[in-house]
Each structure stands twice: as structure tokens, then as C-alpha cells.
Amino acid sequence: MQIIKKLPQALDDKAIAFDRLIYYALKATTLPENGPIRTGVQFLSHFILQSRNYQSMTQAVLNAGEEIVRTAVLCVGCVAPRQQVEKFADIFIAINKKYPAELVAWLKLVMHVPNFPTQLVDEAEKSKFVTLIIR
Secondary structure (H helix, E strand, O other), X not given: OHHHXXXXXXXXXXXXXXXXXXXXXHHHHOOOOHHHHHXXXXXXXXXXXXXXXXXXXXXXXXXXXXXXXXXXXXXXXXXXXHHHHHHHXXXXXXXXXXXXXXXXXXXXXXXXXXXXOOOOOOHHHHHHHHHHHHO
């Protein structure tokens, strides 16, 4: 996370497996501890914000975008501890800023799944959530 924040051009290397970095950051956001959640969210939001400057990073975000959105919604809905839920807004803000059209498509795909993220959320609440995110 610190490398992306302070020296993003260090990641302009075709040999780096960006898909693995995103995968590990997403896994960290699903852990029950506060530190990994905070670091994973910060990594993903900085990665997304810097990605439009580098073709390989852009492609990695486009490939993993639906999974990033799915994991973020799942964490907000039922996985993350309540005090950590607010941090996930950074991911949605970053995607909305750099990938607005893709965010709409990814949210539609993710929210179309029945009983996602939990059975306690109905379609009206999902629609309201999507509308508030896309604004």
C-alpha cells in the first residue's frame, strides 16, 4: 500500500502479477481483524486511483472489477466488523471516480444475484444502495 501511495511508478512493471496482489488484498478485507481490513481497503483504493496511469494496472482492475465490487458489497453487507464498514466507501469512491461506467455494470451483475449479500436484504434495499453508490 505504501509503495502505491508514495511511488506508484514502481509498479509499472509487466512482471508483477497484479491479479494476485488484488486477490490478496480482497482476502485481507474479509478477515475479522481491523488491521488487514484497513490495509486491504487502502491498497485497493490507491491501486484503483493509480491504475488509469498504467496500462497493465488498468487491465488488472478491469479484469478483477466485478470481484472487487462483489467482495466490497459482501463485506459491507455481512462479513466486516461493524466498525470497519465505513472504510469500504473508499473503494466505491475510487471506482466511481476512475471507472464510473464499469461500476454501474459491475453493480448490476453483483446485485442481480438472489439473496446476495445476505437473505436479510431485499431487492428494494439493494436498489436503494446501488442508486446511492452511483450518484
